[in-house]
Amino acid sequence: MSNIKYFIEPVFKIEFFKIKCINFKNKKEHIEKILDQYPEIPFPNFFSNRNKANITWELQEIFKDEFELINTKYNRKIKIDKAWSVTYDKGHYHVPHNHSSRGYTGIIYLQMKKDSPRTTYISPFNNENDETVLYSPEVAEGDIMIVPQFILHYTEPNKTFFKKRILSFDFL
Numbered sequence: 226m227s228n229i230k231y232f233i234e235p236v237f238k239i240e241f242f243k244i245k246c247i248n249f250k251n252k253k254e255h256i257e258k259i260l261d262q263y264p265e266i267p268f269p270n271f272f273s274n275r276n277k278a279n280i281t282w283e284l285q286e287i288f289k290d291e292f293e294l295i296n297t298k299y300n301r302k303i304k305i306d307k308a309w310s311v312t313y314d315k316g317h318y319h320v321p322h323n324h325s326s327r328g329y330t331g332i333i334y335l336q337m338k339k340d341s342p343r344t345t346y347i348s349p350f351n352n353e354n355d356e357t358v359l360y361s362p363e364v365a366e367g368d369i370m371i372v373p374q375f376i377l378h379y380t381e382p383n384k385t386f387f388k389k390r391i392l393s394f395d396f397l
Contacts, residue, residue, distance in 0.1 A: 243364075
């Protein structure tokens with residue numbers, strides 16, 4: 226048996242891209258002032274300004290260093306299609322959803338505590354034991370997570386009194 230040659234590699238790989246924002250405190254203050262112009266409205270399980278916000282240009286200006294890195298990673302100048310904020314009070318959550326079948330989606334964690342619920346990503350295929358695979362990466366305030374838009378993701382109910390707030394954006 227020792228003469229048999231073989232190799233192992235994944236059949237598919239889905240990358241996530243995580244960035245630690247530089248000078249986040251100042252960027253957070255700046256973006257929150259802009260978001261004040263676009264108040265969030267109640268949805269069944271969270272608050273959001275998804276249908277009202279128009280902050281794509283401001284987002285790219287405030288986080289220009291991070292977007293330069295994103296441009297480098299994807300080897301092109303990305304175009305943000307939409308950007309909005311979502312706030313989760315105690316008990317709020319987000320059901321499994323995706324953003325589209327092509328492009329990427331990003332989350333900037335604006336307000337996040339250690340006990341805040343993290344975003345959980347659902348693998349688009351089962352593992353070899355026919356089980357669904359969930360992935361909840363460690364994130365903190367000032368982190369940016371980027372994944373393909375087709376990845377289903379959700380947020381479990383917020384069990385804390387601290388409001389978790391994110392800024393989400395889609396790009397091609």
